[in-house]
Amino acid sequence: MEGMTSDSDLTPGAAAETPEMPDWEKRFRAPRVGLPDWAEDAPDRSLFVSNATGTYELYAWDRATGTQRQATDRPNGTTDGTLSPDGEWIWWFSDTDGDEFGTWVRQPFAGGPDEPATPGLEPSYPAGLALGRDGTAVVGRSTDEDGSTIHVVRPDGSAPAVIYRHRESAGVGDLSHDGTLLAIEHTEHGDAMHSALRVVTLDGATVAELDDSRGGTVELGLEVLGFAPVAGDTRLLVGHQRRGRWEPMVWDVATGAQEDLAVELPGDVSAEWYPDGSALLVAHSFEARSELWRYDLAARELVRVDTPPGSVSGATARPDGTVEYQWSSAAEPASVRSTAGGIVLDPPGFRPPGSVPVEDVWVEGPGGRIHALAQRPVGHGEGPFPTIFEIHGGPTWHDSDSFLATPAAWLDHGFAVVRVNYRGSTGYGREWTDALKHRVGLIELEDVSAVREWAVTSGLADPARLVLSGGSWGGYLTLLGIGTRPDDWAVGLAAVPVADYVTAYHDEMEALKALDRTLFGGTPEEVPERFEASSPLTYVDAVKAPVHIAAGVNDPRCPIRQIDNYVDRLAARGAVHEVYRYDAGHGSLVVEERIKQVRMDLEFALKHLPR
Template structure:
């Protein structure tokens, strides 16, 4: 059996403000993410990039004449390139003469002037590039920061940092002079989102955390920060409608999503009709239509339009002959489990043709502030077809359940989350849903970190672990990570490894390595700067010396791999490891499992 596998980048096309029939988007090209341009009037899409590692960062100027894309290496260091939309095969450096750096934001004024943020180990530098190609340095910001937006007139810029810091939001003039600083706090975070389109005084849209809820706010130079009346009990993000008076709000709530149109002038909030499931991206386009990326547990992501407008696809996109509805062979349930800090929400999928206690794989989401969604995940499909139940837990720290849940790390970083995983496991075992001695963990990034931590802290609970690009030693990873990751770690632990060393040690899998007994599959990426591979390799070597069954796979990639072949090869290797060490997987397999597990030629 042969299957074609595609990659999908869950982001809407970027539409040119003054030429809404033109857009740039990231699509699949022979199993890799590449940049395409789309012209609605012509009715076709053309490929712009053809890089071996794929390309996922792109932009289009307001006039719809120039496409931007970020030419980075596997570590995320690179430079912006530009090309004429009608001649994408010819590109030039957007900022000639500058050393490669990390992307830290790109925004454009109405006349096509671009402001670019580039970061290095010491901070972020802002540059301006005019429509004629002249490049000027604007200013330098120390420490972690990112450019959020520039107002339509090009007169004001907004920079964001840690949403809980005293400098959460900084507004600058076009020459880099600070105009306003909007502080955040541990219980009052502030997120800048973007300036309103149109003419007139600049208005900045923000989300603020207040009394455990989330609210919209706007800032103007004359009036300062103004909070609006609407409150949301779980996390939101928002963007402007083209008229500059309405706001499109996307709320993540209890593993699903909702869209709302908030009219700031009329004082109304109206829900935008969308199917049940998850919305991964949404925007009000220049013609007023609302487009969104939608998915649910049985449907791969789709770009939809409220008005039903035909939307772009890559030349080879579309459902393949292998497409089968997951609903035909999968039972899905959602459970709320009593936990140490309140009810824990979990999503459970199981083979439709099997009853009684099943072997189970807990898919541990990353983040830490992400969440398991009512969304299609091909890994769930593969594991269900092997005969396993798949459990996805929205432990404390997950978004979609309110500020108190998201910010709860009371038992320690990682250790708090393990309490919730254990509670859900116990609940499902007691009710005969899963087999107690056949429960595995599988996670990527922060989910991989939790997997390794659980195998040492809770060795009696887990039969096997799969950790993809994990953290094994938090202090060592901190030393080698990017400024953005260091800022996240400092926030999580309330200090650096030098300031609070015991907290980092208590939350590191290496501290519990002598207690690990379960077989472990570990994959590391050679160019991963978010979860550096060296400490993880040392962890795997230490397990091997202790005669713990361990498989270490090294991949030539960064933290995220945008090549479908890499994902398929990884799944093949993991399934073979599970067939050897996890006695819950069907030995005979199924057509999909066999196809996935068969070594490549």
């Protein structure tokens, strides 16, 4: 579809607040914006995501003139985009109805028709993109047939050149400022959870290698954080796990020198360059909160960047030294702020209502202390409450003290909300994240059960009215949980879940097959007992709780066939269940669709929970 070429700002189509609209719906419908990305050589040209039309799309923003323009307009939304270094072009990934399989297209920043950005490349799953200052593009691709490939697309119209190919997962990391060096993240050693790095020239010749994998039961990962933003500078900022957590270091790929940084902060640490290359903007995540620091490379000095308590979901240092960041807390909706003061980008229309602060809970579990976040409904008595356990996806993710519309909707309806950062979650060290291998799903549920016991014995949760809920990996754990522990849960709500793990493996995108081989220690044919023990389908006949399942028919991550297999088994034994299939992929970017699904979950739970 062609990009929109009008000069309209965000106002047309923005949602209007009405008196009869409940607060929980307002939180979804309120216009919101993401952290603006900006062109490296034209910092007044920015790109951001907004739901102002009711669908999440990309918007161009010329800061010099104040002009904002909707750049994409597709039925199922668009969020994957970037600017060329000169700010002349918007690149965005065009898939089909959310299936994540497609090609890159581009359009002029000022508006105009879209055109193919990588002619000669067939559709694929994306595996990174880097744009050079001379118009060269480096495109990462993943397909079931070819595995991972990386291509160089020159502006002269010549055929794309393949400079990397491997069956295991790999992707584009970053391109050096002068466009001569490319950093690649790869998993040629066979562990999809821990990447190694290779730096090559654009003809594919290797310049440097960095691999922290040790083999056996201990693997350490590396990640590309970016080349220094200075011409001729061969320093690469790298994330590593050598001390049991994520933290940054500087690797000079020309000399091989590695500079460890004096960033002594608990929890995981990431970083990006300030635009002049003299300092790093450090993002620190610890115990479900995050904060920002400035690290001066010459002085080796760490200085706090002032942000409120809560979570910073993204940040960028601007050429003038100020920092823009997106912040929220569980009680206060997200906003894009600047250290210069004030709001950077204010969406039109009404602000969403706030919600309830989180309480930190620490529970002793079989693998160590478990961190959970609990919220109590206001105005519904002292409890015990009907309680929903909202299980996060990933699994390499974590719940944080940030604003989310779905938990707030359950609180409005009198439910307590509990979110568990089970083993496998990020932010608590490498051992915690890596703990779920081989006994996949079962380990996470041990932690969920420990927190469930706390919720009941503390008087927060009514044991007869407990809901297990989640999306993606959280949906998988929901189905596995109501099957392996059928007496613990009164209702199950699973969105885009893994339901039949063997079929899911054979139907899912290649990158996820590699991840599953790492988690299970092999394929379903090589370790069938592990897949059987971890598949919700194995336990479907034990399910007692009424279950609601939502599935995207174009989902490449949790494909529809394996969900149908599970549902057919439920139906064959007359189990209480409902299934909602929608025309999208792994979730929806359409606001009304999200509201519809939350409403269905609420109605299903209220219908089936004891009074």
